Amino acid sequence: MSVKSTCKAWLEDRFGLAGMLKEQLEQTVPVHATSWEFCFGGLTFLMFVIQVASGVLLMLYYKPTSEAAYKSVEHIMTAVDFGWFIRSVHHWCANLFILLMLIHLVRVFLTGSYKKPRELHWVSGVFLLVLGMAFGFTGYLLPWDQIAYWATTVGTEMAASVPPASFGHFLIEFLRGSASVGGDTLTRFFAVHVIVLPLVAAVFMVAHFLMIRRTGISGPL
């Protein structure tokens, strides 16, 4: 027996993954779905993977404090080798993420793929859209420049208009972590951006994918 097949057999005895892998890798795609309009969901997921990878890399140099945030971004852009590249990838793929998600939504709407029994696929997808926007909103503050500061001030201001007034007041302070946008807002948004949202989004994505695997994709028009 060759080394390769020995290793394979050893792993198979312990994990027994071969059958599962085979099933996942050999999924058939209906002929009507083998066209470019059906690619956008997968492309959105690809963007998410790129965002996780480039985001982890940016975290190696980014410092989420009001004193150091702007300087650390400047450091990434000017001093770190390929830092400009990694940050630009993160910036552009964030935009593409939302754009591709919207195109995916339009495609699902036009092909009527949201209909029974796939209503919850749609619902979980809309949750993912909202989560994607939340990713964008929290990430926008992190460079801690003027546009970030004022966009967040205006954005969180909206929460104050939720009635009754006392609840709106609670909400805005809950979002900002203080009366006005400051260092506490930055750490709060950072934690939400890099831990909370990715975990919640992962749960919704797994649900989204498991459901589509179970029902298969919708029939031809």
Place this chain on the structure above:
Amino acid sequence: MDSEISRRRFMDLLVGLGGAGVVFVTTWPLLRFLQPPKTTSESGDWIDAGTVEEIQASGFKDILGGTGVPLILVAGADGEIAALEKKCPHLGCMVALGKGELDCPCHGAKFALDGTLISGPAPRGLKRYQVETRANGHVFVGKEVA
């Protein structure tokens, strides 16, 4: 023939080389990114401006300061190195090394190699930056001297 290569073998080679290329162009920037930048030292915003010999040999070296300001490093007659802002305090042209002095090409202001004003329309001398020669023979430039 010995030199004949099968179609399959050729495709395998092509895919292998292409794959190696892809791996290289993705891992090379990644490894560079993970390497902490060398331009600043642990002690703060000091910038490595190269070796003393290099500057003494050519007499000067242009670098970018920590805040992005163009600086010129000049070796004086005694070999002492000074870091000066390149911008002439008159109307902002970039000074250049002349014969034992720094000349502004626009309106003829002249500065000594330590930055002091010799003659011309400039209201004052060139801004000076901290300079430190470290054990490895490298010159480091720090903050502006007040």
